[in-house]
Amino acid sequence: MELKIIKQLSRTSNKVCLAKNSDGVNVVVKRYQDSATLNIETTILNQLSISGYAPKILELGEDYIIYEYIEGDLLKDKFELYTMSDNKEGLIRLANELSVYLQIFYSLADGYIVKDISFNNFIIKDGRCYGIDYDSAEEGMQYTDLAGVIAYAVNNCTGSIFSAFPFIHQMLKNFRFKMIDVINDVRIILNESKKIINVDSILNDLLLIDEEKFDNFYKNN
Secondary structure (H helix, E strand, O other): OOEEEEEEEEOOOOOEEEEEEOOOOEEEEEEOOOHHHHHHHHHHHHHHHHHOOOOOEEEEOOOEEEEEOOOOEEHHHHHHHHHHOOOHHHHHHHHHHHHHHHHHHHHHOOOEEOOOOOHHHEEEEOOEEEEOOOOOOEEOOHHHHHHHHHHHHHHHOOOOHHHHHHHHHHHHHHHOOOHHHHHHHHHHHHHHHOOOOOHHHHHHHHHHHHOOOHHHHHHOO
C-alpha cells in the first residue's frame, strides 16, 4: 500500500503514525519491535472489528499493521472536559460507553484484559467507544482493568476527586463490583503512578461510593 506519512501519533516503543493512502484516505500505520505483540494485537483487532468496536486491519506485514483511522474524540478529552464542568450526565454516559466496549472485549478476547488502561487509547464516536491499542493486553481478571479505569480517572480528573465520582460509580455499577472489591488494586496503581501524594485520603473518599447515601452525597458535591 502506497502511503504518505502525515504525523507520528505515539512515542511508545511501537511506532504509530497517521498516513494517507493513494486515495487520500487517512489510515494508521503501526510498527512493532516484537512479533508476539504484533500477533496478540492483530488477533484482538480482528475479533473486535467484526463487532464494530475496533478499527479494521487493512494490511498486515511482518512487523507492521495498517488499520482504519477512526475520527472521533479521545475518551481522555471528554473525561477531562466533563470533570472540569461537573457534567454528571456526560460522565455517566462515558462510563456506559466504555463499559459496553469492555464487556464486548471480554466476550471476544478469550480471557484477555486490556491491562494498561489509558483513556488516550479509546475513541468516542457517535456514542460508541472504540479501543485502538492492545500492546499490553494479557490474560487476567476483569477487576484488574476496572481498578485501572478508576485509578486513571482519579489521576486525571480536572476537577476535585468528587467530580469523577459519577463516572466511577457507574463503572462499578455496570460491572457489579463494590469499591471495596478493587480498592487494593487501585491503591497499588496510584502508588506506582506517583501522581498523587495523599493516596490514603483519596482511597477513603472513594470508599464513600459504597455507601447507600452515595447518590445524595455526590449530587451535593
